[in-house]
Amino acid sequence: MDYLPDSNARYKDVDYWNERYRTEESFEWFGDFTKFEHLLKQHVGTEENILMLGCGSSALSYDMCQAGYSSITNVDYSSVCVESMAERHKDCAQLSWLCMDARRLAFPDGVFDVVLEKGTLDAMLVEETDPWKISENAARLLHQVLLEVSRVLKPGGRFISVTFAQPHFRKRLYARAEYDWSIKHYHYGSNFHYFLYVMTKGEKLSTEDAALERRLVEEAEAPPIYVRFQEADSEDFLNNIGL
Numbered sequence: 001m002d003y004l005p006d007s008n009a010r011y012k013d014v015d016y017w018n019e020r021y022r023t024e025e026s027f028e029w030f031g032d033f034t035k036f037e038h039l040l041k042q043h044v045g046t047e048e049n050i051l052m053l054g055c056g057s058s059a060l061s062y063d064m065c066q067a068g069y070s071s072i073t074n075v076d077y078s079s080v081c082v083e084s085m086a087e088r089h090k091d092c093a094q095l096s097w098l099c100m101d102a103r104r105l106a107f108p109d110g111v112f113d114v115v116l117e118k119g120t121l122d123a124m125l126v127e128e129t130d131p132w133k134i135s136e137n138a139a140r141l142l143h144q145v146l147l148e149v150s151r152v153l154k155p156g157g158r159f160i161s162v163t164f165a166q167p168h169f170r171k172r173l174y175a176r177a178e179y180d181w182s183i184k185h186y187h188y189g190s191n192f193h194y195f196l197y198v199m200t201k202g203e204k205l206s207t208e209d210a211a212l213e214r215r216l217v218e219e220a221e222a223p224p225i226y227v228r229f230q231e232a233d234s235e236d237f238l239n240n241i242g243l
């Protein structure tokens with residue numbers, strides 16, 4: 001890939017994205033709209049007010065517009081991206097484009113029916129080496145974003161997250177009563193599965209997901225376990241063992 005960075009850390013650098021978007025026409029993470037359109041239609045109405053979180057250079061918003069979706073607000077923290085996409089799709093009145101940080105969304109509470117992200121959260125986790133236990137910094141970042149997503153959703157609104165992360169990894173991040181949503185997940189793709197999560201605002205976590213949250217809280221609050229190793233003995237103790 002021409003735009004492959006020299007390290008994964010650069011995926012979190014706005015300067016990297018600004019540089020990339022100056023020349024990149026379009027790029028699709030996890031397949032284009034046609035790959036999961038059948039799932040999206042089940043959970044997103046064409047007349048609903050949609051926020052595209054971290055739109056990037058993806059054609060997803062335009063493809064949805066062509067499929068009849070009538071109101072999509074696109075945000076990205078790259079000003080180059082937003083300016084380029086606004087110019088490219090200036091004839092699509094259904095699409096609007098704003099430069100914005102996902103941690104601090106400049107919208108009132110409860111204004112969107114749907115918040116949709118495809119690969120945005122994955123880009124925020126690129127430096128993580130253990131999917132079972134992400135770093136404190138990454139956890140803090142994701143928590144800020146997810147609180148904002150929940151805040152701008154209407155009651156009954158849905159957060160749609162498209163990712164390659166399997167449920168046993170991603171649900172650990174989404175299953176929090178504080179976000180005030182339930183979680184369902186689906187998959188698409190043939191040779192390699194991608195996942196589409198649907199979080200519905202105002203619905204309680206399932207019994208299973210609530211239990212997952214409790215377990216994670218208990219693990220976080222548990223004192224660390226120290227392992228004591230046998231120190232080297234000055235004597236040749238193996239020779240003194242009677243066999």
